[in-house]
Amino acid sequence: GENVEQHPSTLSVQEGDSAVIKCTYSDSASNYFPWYKQELGKRPQLIIDIRSNVGEKKDQRIAVTLNKTAKHFSLHITETQPEDSAVYFCAASNGNNDMRFGAGTRLTVKP
Amino acid sequence: KAGVTQTPRYLIKTRGQQVTLSCSPISGHRSVSWYQQTPGQGLQFLFEYFSETQRNKGNFPGRFSGRQFSNSRSEMNVSTLELGDSALYLCASSFTNVGDSPLHFGNGTRLTVT
Numbered sequence: 473g474e475n476v477e478q479h480p481s482t483l484s485v486q487e488g489d490s491a492v493i494k495c496t497y498s499d500s501a502s503n504y505f506p507w508y509k510q511e512l513g514k515r516p517q518l519i520i521d522i523r524s525n526v527g528e529k530k531d532q533r534i535a536v537t538l539n540k541t542a543k544h545f546s547l548h549i550t551e552t553q554p555e556d557s558a559v560y561f562c563a564a565s566n567g568n569n570d571m572r573f574g575a576g577t578r579l580t581v582k583p
Numbered sequence: 584k585a586g587v588t589q590t591p592r593y594l595i596k597t598r599g600q601q602v603t604l605s606c607s608p609i610s611g612h613r614s615v616s617w618y619q620q621t622p623g624q625g626l627q628f629l630f631e632y633f634s635e636t637q638r639n640k641g642n643f644p645g646r647f648s649g650r651q652f653s654n655s656r657s658e659m660n661v662s663t664l665e666l667g668d669s670a671l672y673l674c675a676s677s678f679t680n681v682g683d684s685p686l687h688f689g690n691g692t693r694l695t696v697t
Contacts, residue, residue, distance in 0.1 A: 473642075478625075504682050515587075515673070515688040516626070561626060565682025569638040571616065575625035 474499040476564050478574025485552050486582050493577045495562035496544040502564040505538060505545045510576075511558045519560075520547070552581045584609055587676050589689035596696050601662040604692045608655050608676030615657040616681045617649060620671040620691070629672075631681045632657055639681075664696045 475498040485491050497505075506521035522529045522536045522545065529536050533552075538545040545564075549556055562574040588607040596602050608615050617629040628641040632651035649659040655676075661668055671693050675686035 506685060508686075508688075515690050516686075517688070518685045521685060563626075567680065567682045569614075569631045569633070569681050570628050570641065571681050571686065572628060573618075573626040575623065 474502060474564055474566060474570075474572040476562060476572045476574045478562050478577060480577060481575065482578045482580075484580045484582065487552060487554060489552055491547075491549045491552050491556070491579055491581075493547045493560055493562065493579070494544060495546070495564075495574050496542075497564040497572075498543070499564070499566050500540075500543065501566040502543075503567055504565045505536070506563050506571075507536060507547050508561045508563065508573075509558045510561065516561060549579075552579075554581050554583050557581045584611075587674060587687050587689035589672075589674055589692050591692060592690065594692060594694045596664050596694065598664055598666060598696060600664050601660065602664060602694060604659045604661075604672055604674075604694075606657045606659070606674035606676075606689060608657070608674075609687055612676035612678050612687070613655055614677045614679065614681055615651055615655065616675050616677070616686065617657070617659050618673045618675065619643075620673055621669075626673065629659065633680070661694075666696050669694060669696045 503524040508516040510516040535548040616631040618626040630640045651657045671691045673691045675688045677684045
C-alpha cells in the first residue's frame with residue numbers, strides 16, 4: 473500500500489518568513505495530493521490540493537509543488553503569520569478509496 | 584449545510600469492553616471514511632464506506648469494524664478494547680471517492696481506554 477513520509481516533524485519560523493514542508497510517497501499510481509491544516513483542538517481542514525497532471529498550484533500565500541518522477545510534493549507558505557501556526561498533514565491517494573497521511577508537521581510562527 | 588457530526592465527543596472505557604462511534608456526513612455525501620489519530624502517528628486510515636459497502640480497509644485488526652446505513656450515516660465499532668486503542672477517532676465525508684475529492688472531517692471522538 474501507499475506510504476507517505478513527511479518532514480520536518482516540527483518547524484519554527486519567524487513571522488514573515490517562508491515555511492516549506494516536504495512529503496514523499498511510494499505508490500507511483502498516486503494521483504491526488506491534498507494538504508490539511510489542523511489547529512489545536514480542531515478538525516483537519518483542506519487548505520490546498522493538487523492532482524498528478526499539474527506540477528504546481530497556488531492559492532494566495534500557499535503553494536504546492538509536485539515532482540512525479542521523484543515522487544515528492546511540497547507545501548510552501550510565504551509571508552507566514554501567527555495564525556498559520558498549526559499541524560499540517562500531507563496525504564496521497566491512488567484513487568482506490570483510501571487516503572494515506574504523513575505523520576504531520578507542527579509549524580510554529582513566532583511573532 | 585451542516586458539517587460532519589460525530590458522537591459522542593468523549594468516551595472513557597475499560598479494557599475488554601466494546602465501543603460504538605457514530606458519524607453523520609454532510610448531506611449529499613455518500614463516502615464516509617474513518618481515521619485514528621494518535622500523537623506521532625498522524626492520521627491512520629481505518630476504512631471507507633460508500634453506499635453501504637466497505638470499499639477499502641487499512642491495516643487494523645479485525646476488532647475494528649464499521650458499517651454504513653442507507654442514509655449514509657456510519658458507525659465504527661471497536662471490540663475487546665486495548666489500552667493502545669486510546670486515540671482521537673475522526674470520520675470524514677466526501678462527495679465522491681476518497682482520493683478523488685476533498686475530505687470534510689468531523690470534530691472527532693476522543694476515546695480513552697483505562
